[in-house]
Amino acid sequence: LEELAPYRDQPSTWFTARDEIKAIIAQKIATKTVEEWLAILEPADIWCAKVLTWPEMMASEGFQVLDMLQTVTREDDVSILTTRSPLRVDGARAKVERAAPRIGEHSAKIRKEFGL
Structure with a gap:
C-alpha cells in the first residue's frame, strides 16, 4: 500500500503509529469482500482464513x-x-x-x- 510508504523504513514507528497503520490497512480491506481477499491471499500462500460466526x-x-x-x-x-x-x-x-x-x-x- 502506497499509504504505508512513510512507515516502511522506520521500524520505530511500527508500534507508536500502529493505530494509524491499522486504519490504513482497514480502509484497504474494506474495498473487497472476504471471498475476494481469500482469492488473492491464498494463492500467494499467505496464511489466512475467513473469521466465522x-x-x-x-x-x-x-x-x-x-x-x-x-x-x-x-x-x-x-x-x-x-x-x-x-x-x-x-x-x-x-x-x-x-x-x-x-x-x-x-x-x-x-x-x-x-x-x-
Whole structure:
C-alpha cells in the first residue's frame, strides 16, 4: 500500500503509529469482500482464513471432525456443554468429564493446608 510508504523504513514507528497503520490497512480491506481477499491471499500462500460466526463455526466440517464439544459435570450434578482443547499431547487429545470448581469451592481446604 502506497499509504504505508512513510512507515516502511522506520521500524520505530511500527508500534507508536500502529493505530494509524491499522486504519490504513482497514480502509484497504474494506474495498473487497472476504471471498475476494481469500482469492488473492491464498494463492500467494499467505496464511489466512475467513473469521466465522459461532453458528458457522459449529456447522463447519473442521469443527465437526475435531469433535470439539464435550459435556462436563460438577459434583452437584450441574452439566455444562463446552468446548475442548484441540491440542494433542503424544497424539491424544484430553477429554475431561469434571467441570471447573465453583468459586470458592476449595477455599477452606486451601486455607487449612497453608495455615491461613
